[in-house]
Amino acid sequence: MTININVDENVMTAILDRLIPAVDNLPSAGQMGFTSEIVRLAGQQDRFKAIFNNAMHLFESHNPEFTSLASAEQDDALRRFEAESPDLFGALRTISYIVYYKDPKVHERIGWDGRTPQPDGNKMEPWDESVLENIRKREPFWRKA
Amino acid sequence: MTSNKGSREETVDVLVIGAGASGAAATAWLSEAGFKVKCLEQGFWQDPSKYASTSPDYEFEALTNWSSDPNKRQRDEDYPINVSDSPVSPVMFNGVGGSTILWSAHTPRFHPSDFSVKSLDGVADDWPLSYEDLEEYYDLNDEVMGCSGINGDPANPPRSPRQMPPLPLGSDGMRLIDAFEELGWHWWPSDSYINSQRYGEGRDACNFCGHNNMGCYQRAKSSTDLNYWPRALKSGAEIETGARVRRITTDKSGTATGADYIDSKGNERHQSARSVIMAANGVGTPRLLLNSSSDSHPDGLSNSSGLVGKNLMFHPFAMVTGVFPENMKTWRGPLSNFAMSQEFYETDESRGFVRGYTYQFQRSLGPAWIANGGFTDPIPWGEDHHTELSKRFGSMMGLAVIGEDLPEIHNTVDLDPELTDSDGIPAPRINYTVSKNSRDQLDHAIENARKVFETAGATDIYVDPLMRQSGWHLMGTARMGNDPVDSVVDKWGQSHDVDNLFIVDGSVFVTGAAVNPTPTIQALALRTADYIVSHRQDLKG
Ligand SMILES: Cc1cc2nc3c(=O)[nH]c(=O)nc-3n(C[C@H](O)[C@H](O)[C@H](O)COP(=O)(O)OP(=O)(O)OC[C@H]3O[C@@H](n4cnc5c(N)ncnc54)[C@H](O)[C@@H]3O)c2cc1C
Ligand code: SF4
Numbered sequence: 001m002t003i004n005i006n007v008d009e010n011v012m013t014a015i016l017d018r019l020i021p022a023v024d025n026l027p028s029a030g031q032m033g034f035t036s037e038i039v040r041l042a043g044q045q046d047r048f049k050a051i052f053n054n055a056m057h058l059f060e061s062h063n064p065e066f067t068s069l070a071s072a073e074q075d076d077a078l079r080r081f082e083a084e085s086p087d088l089f090g091a092l093r094t095i096s097y098i099v100y101y102k103d104p105k106v107h108e109r110i111g112w113d114g115r116t117p118q119p120d121g122n123k124m125e126p127w128d129e130s131v132l133e134n135i136r137k138r139e140p141f142w143r144k145a
Numbered sequence: 146m147t148s149n150k151g152s153r154e155e156t157v158d159v160l161v162i163g164a165g166a167s168g169a170a171a172t173a174w175l176s177e178a179g180f181k182v183k184c185l186e187q188g189f190w191q192d193p194s195k196y197a198s199t200s201p202d203y204e205f206e207a208l209t210n211w212s213s214d215p216n217k218r219q220r221d222e223d224y225p226i227n228v229s230d231s232p233v234s235p236v237m238f239n240g241v242g243g244s245t246i247l248w249s250a251h252t253p254r255f256h257p258s259d260f261s262v263k264s265l266d267g268v269a270d271d272w273p274l275s276y277e278d279l280e281e282y283y284d285l286n287d288e289v290m291g292c293s294g295i296n297g298d299p300a301n302p303p304r305s306p307r308q309m310p311p312l313p314l315g316s317d318g319m320r321l322i323d324a325f326e327e328l329g330w331h332w333w334p335s336d337s338y339i340n341s342q343r344y345g346e347g348r349d350a351c352n353f354c355g356h357n358n359m360g361c362y363q364r365a366k367s368s369t370d371l372n373y374w375p376r377a378l379k380s381g382a383e384i385e386t387g388a389r390v391r392r393i394t395t396d397k398s399g400t401a402t403g404a405d406y407i408d409s410k411g412n413e414r415h416q417s418a419r420s421v422i423m424a425a426n427g428v429g430t431p432r433l434l435l436n437s438s439s440d441s442h443p444d445g446l447s448n449s450s451g452l453v454g455k456n457l458m459f460h461p462f463a464m465v466t467g468v469f470p471e472n473m474k475t476w477r478g479p480l481s482n483f484a485m486s487q488e489f490y491e492t493d494e495s496r497g498f499v500r501g502y503t504y505q506f507q508r509s510l511g512p513a514w515i516a517n518g519g520f521t522d523p524i525p526w527g528e529d530h531h532t533e534l535s536k537r538f539g540s541m542m543g544l545a546v547i548g549e550d551l552p553e554i555h556n557t558v559d560l561d562p563e564l565t566d567s568d569g570i571p572a573p574r575i576n577y578t579v580s581k582n583s584r585d586q587l588d589h590a591i592e593n594a595r596k597v598f599e600t601a602g603a604t605d606i607y608v609d610p611l612m613r614q615s616g617w618h619l620m621g622t623a624r625m626g627n628d629p630v631d632s633v634v635d636k637w638g639q640s641h642d643v644d645n646l647f648i649v650d651g652s653v654f655v656t657g658a659a660v661n662p663t664p665t666i667q668a669l670a671l672r673t674a675d676y677i678v679s680h681r682q683d684l685k686g
Contacts, residue, residue: 019526041202045209047219075527093526094517098204101513110538111472112512117198118362121352122477127310127341129295131319134326135333138299143491145257145265145275 005043007056009035014067015059018074019096024109034099042095052095055088157183157383158685159677160403160418162390162433164188165243166663167649167670168424169369169377170286174674176382180685183416184382185406187389188222188240191370196360203359204513211359213238213247214614222387224566224573226428231577233459235428235616241386242370244426244617245663249357249481250338250366251505252292252664254283257302258491259658262551266492266499268582269551272655273627273636276302282668282675287336289376290367290667291344294336300487301333309341311483312351317473318483321506321542324601330488335505336664337482338367345372353478355510366479388414391570392437393421393646399441401646407568420645420677420684424670427457427619427651431558432573434623447623447640447648452633454559454622456552458657461579462615463546463587464507464520465594467603472539475508481545483508489590490659498585500549502659504594507543515541521607536605544597546590548583549659552621579611587611618662623652637680638673645684649673 016038017030026032042052060066063077082089100106107114159175161168164186176182197206208217213236215223220239228234238246257276262269284305294307311334314322325332339357342350351365364371378384387409394402394415403417423430431454437446445453486504489496509519515538516524524533561574579587591608598606626632629641634653640646649670651662658665677684 020530021528023531041205044202044205045219047217048205048209078526090523093523094208095205097516097523098208098513101204101511101516102201106512110512110535112538116201116203117354117356117359117511118196118352119199121354121363124341124351124353124478125313125315127313129310131314131322132295132297132334135299135331136297138331140299140302141331141491142256142299142301143258143265145261 005039005049005053007039007053008060009039010067011060012038012056014074015078015092016096018071018078019093020100026105026109029096029100032103032105034103037099038095041099048091051088051091055085055091058085058088154414154416156417156419156686157181158418159420159422160185160416161422161424162404163243163424163426163429163650164241164369164374164384165424165426166245166369167666168243168422169373170667170670171422171424171649171674172382173373173377173380174671175677176377176380178678180677182377182382183418184384185388185390185404185416186241186384186386188238189386190241191246191360193360193362193364196362198354198356198359198362203356204511207359213358213617215239221567222389224570225564227561227564227572227574231575232579232611232613233461233577233616234613235575235619236614237426237428237619241374241384242368245368246360246370247358248368248617248663249479251482251661252336252338253485253503253660254301254304254336255658255660255665256490259656262500262656268499269656270626273625279665279668279672282671283664285671286664286667289372290338291340291348291372292336293339293341295334298333300331300490307336309344311335312337312339312341312479314483315478317475317508317542318506320469320473320601321544321597322484324597325486327600328596330486332484332486335482335485337479339479339482340365346375351479355476355478355480355508357479357481389566389568389570390425390433391568393433393446395437395439395441395446395643397441399643401643419686420647420681423646423648423652424650427622428558428573430648430650430652431622432560432571435560436571442642447633447642447646449642450630450633452624452631454557455554456621456624457556457558457575457577458550458552458618458621458654459577459616460547460550460618460657460659461583461587462612463591464543464609464612465546465591465598466519466521466541466543466607467598467601468537468605469540469542469601469603474539475542476510476539478508480510481505481507489593496589498582498589500551500582500586500659502546502548502586502590504590505545505547507545509541509543512538520609544594546587546594547659547661548586548590550583550657551580552624552656553580558622618651618657620651620654620657620662623648624655625653626655637676638669647673647677
């Protein structure tokens with residue numbers, strides 16, 4: 001199955017702006033230019049792509065003027081969508097968060113080194129047996145059969 | 146689709162269905178004992194260097210192509226599962242190594258009391274074997290899989306020295322442990338099949354990346370493609386991947402003769418065998434047995450008791466998460482493998498329920514995982530988003546509750562009348578409800594977990610009273626017992642109805658205990674294989 005992603009990128013950008021607003025020195029997520037990455041990533045699995053397309057089409061059809069609404073009205077539209085179609089809204093939110101938290105500028109702001117989990121991983125401290133001092137004093141309490 | 150059904154193929158001594166935790170253990174044992182063994186596995190070999198943990202898109206991959214839920218993963222080798230009548234979805238992986246590719250590798254053992262719940266507590270049934278019967282196989286399995294841990298846990302019988310020291314607890318882990326100590330409650334470093342130092346051929350020490358549930362790039366987490374399978378292949382066993390079994394075949398007398406399967410090119414084939422071992426897990430095995438009905442087995446293979454697919458147990462699973470005021474960098478280290486508490490494991494009727502539960506201590510992962518909820522609700526969008534994210538990121542620890550789920554006849558796996566996999570084989574359908582006893586256990590555990598987090602100084606506490614994506618422990622659907630009227634296999638895993646058919650996966654569990662099941666599944670698989678070696682040389686060609 002191959003499904004083309006066919007969404008109005010202006011709408012996705014406007015949605016991103018409301019989901020993840022500006023903070024400190026960072027603009028809102030739509031203004032950080034994440035829309036095309038969202039569209040690319042959503043295309044990496046047919047099942048997700050279909051849900052993403054459905055979500056966008058439903059949202060756009062219910063909110064044809066979304067990009068020209070005031071911010072508070074945009075929030076109302078998103079809240080309605082979240083309440084009426086939680087799974088579809090959830091797909092938009094999920095991928096928006098994933099793409100936002102991939103960005104090095106975001107990593108820097110939240111104090112996260114942002115590496116992929118492998119190959120470097122993190123440092124493993126040595127095992128310290130002294131932590132068992134108290135619990136070792138407890139008598140066995142397993143039940144005999 | 147072409148067919149070779151008419152052509153002659155070589156008959157093997159033992160045909161194993163499924164190359165996961167149990168199938169690998171049984172195959173290695175039998176091939177090392179000189180049996181000619183072949184395994185049919187619907188999935189494929191995995192290359193650890195290509196696991197998603199090296200991809201910049203790993204957070205997306207974890208929810209899609211590497212999800213543990215086959216309904217979300219939807220690879221060609223997966224089969225769909227109808228879960229519309231179950232609050233819990235089975236999760237698994239289909240490939241060489243089976244679900245051990247994605248598992249957490251937290252590996253406690255059953256307690257001696259878990260084998261005698263009827264005698265001790267008057268519920269469910271006793272197992273036809275004891276902890277002592279299984280102990281040597283637990284030890285053998287620990288050695289092959291490689292266990293980090295330490296002897297001396299007061300909640301469990303003494304056991305053989307672990308292969309490696311425990312995984313370190315970290316300052317985040319100590320935060321929870323200090324609270325357990327203050328409350329006077331048991332805790333102990335977990336046994337884990339994760340290398341705390343190099344162990345096994347080509348297997349490195351864990352580098353604390355955190356992401357066990359996407360496969361381990363370091364090969365530090367044990368999975369059977371890394372240990373049992375190399376041994377099995379070295380001793381002459383054969384594995385065919387991309388081979389999806391449709392049904393176990395039988396002759397007129399009802400004896401198993403092999404399996405019909407679809408090979409990786411889409412050809413319908415038959416493999417003949419002098420015996421068959423089912424290792425397709427607690428959902429896959431009943432599915433295949435029910436799909437293997439014949440004149441001699443009209444209700445499905447080995448189903449004269451009517452119990453194939455019945456008594457499904459999952460371990461109902463709740464999660465309590467605490468948010469601490471400091472950023473403890475809780476993304477470092479295996480998510481679920483540092484410690485456990487069995488303070489409330491054994492029955493105490495004053496609690497209002499029988500049997501008990503284990504707490505499995507949890508860390509958390511990176512920012513996108515946190516933002517999307519992790520083990521709690523997603524972080525709100527809009528104005529509060531950034532404040533809430535910085536509160537939770539690096540600061541969340543969890544207590545997972547693994548409650549003992551008693552067998553109930555109405556909790557079932559059967560064949561869906563409409564849904565099929567991509568080869569047209571009927572898909573399994575789950576019908577499951579959480580019993581009152583299980584619910585009472587979970588509620589008790591949630592209240593006590595709150596006390597732990599309050600004692601530890603958490604500022605916010607979140608509760609998921611029953612996680613949906615938590616059907617990782619699949620048990621009970623072809624139970625063992627002495628009486629063919631109320632069990633499917635005997636204490637050796639041999640079918641009561643078909644004397645050359647064996648089951649070695651979690652289907653044979655009589656009860657589920659309150660611990661992760663895989664060491665017990667694998668110990669049982671080794672015991673069955675050992676029985677075949679000592680009692681069924683007649684199966685050798
Ligand atoms: C995310 C996750 C975390 C887990 N964490 C833990 C943990 O910490 N501790 C623990 O003890 N357990 C854990 N488990 C459970 C553990 O992985 C299983 O108990 C164990 O792998 C079961 O072994 P098995 O041999 O019965 O089945 P599996 O390992 O599931 O293997 C079954 C194999 O059979 C194959 N198969 C099925 N049907 C067919 C067919 N028709 N034709 C051909 N092949 C077929 C499948 O493809 C699969 O490879 C976890 C599981 C998951 C998914
Ligand atoms: S945390 Fe350790 S065991 Fe788990 S995937 Fe990372 S390196 Fe492997």
